[in-house]
Every structure is written in C-alpha cells, then in structure tokens.
Amino acid sequence: MALALAIATAGVVQAQQPYPSQFANQWMNSCVSSCQSNALYKDRQGVCAPYCTCIVQEVQASVPLEVAMQAEKDLANKNNNSEAVQRVNKVTHQCQARFAPQQAPTRQSKTR
Numbered sequence: 001m002a003l004a005l006a007i008a009t010a011g012v013v014q015a016q017q018p019y020p021s022q023f024a025n026q027w028m029n030s031c032v033s034s035c036q037s038n039a040l041y042k043d044r045q046g047v048c049a050p051y052c053t054c055i056v057q058e059v060q061a062s063v064p065l066e067v068a069m070q071a072e073k074d075l076a077n078k079n080n081n082s083e084a085v086q087r088v089n090k091v092t093h094q095c096q097a098r099f100a101p102q103q104a105p106t107r108q109s110k111t112r
Contacts, residue, residue, distance in 0.1 A: 019060050019068075028056050035100075047100040054095035063087055 031052035036045050059068055071084035079085065 019065050023065075024056050024060060027059075028052055031055060041100065044100065051095055051099040054099055055092055058091040058095060059088065062091065 032048050035041055035048035035052060041048060063071075067084050067087060071082070071088040074080070074082040074085050
C-alpha cells in the first residue's frame, strides 16, 4: 500500500515533539485513499478509516517525527529496508492485524 499505510511503528512511547496537524492529516488522507483503492480491501472499505486512524495515532505516539519523515523519504527513494521504514512498518502491521486482517483467498470450484 501507499506510504500512509506504512507510516507506523510500535515501540516504547518516547517524549517527543508533537506532529504538526497538517502532517498527520496528509498521512490520514493518503492512507484512506490508498486503502480504498486497494483491491485487497475492495469489499471491506469500511475498515479503511479505523485502520488509518490507528496508524496515524500509533506512529505519533511511538515514532519520533524525524524518523517518520526519514521513512517517507526512504520510501520515495525505494529504500524500503531502511531502519526508519522498518519501524514504521511494524505499526502498520499491528494496525492491519487489528483492523484489516487479510482474508484467505476464496477457492473457485469447478463444475463439470
């Protein structure tokens, strides 16, 4: 999914500067848009807003702003394995498990 779906990580809550509201709002809007256009969530678009809210809130609570911004830069540069991206992905996966678990693919039965 798009960057917004990857903006999250769990960890020890740290004392940090609050995120600018514009920054968080951009993440939220991007996340919801990406979620709603993702084929995996075609029939479950109602999970997009709570899922994205989880990501934005958890990132703000557990990832310093400079790390989240570095993750955004790394993703734009296709550096998907950086430490910053991994920290953010950790929260994304936790929120996905909570709000948007993957559904097993349905098997199509063949008729004879």
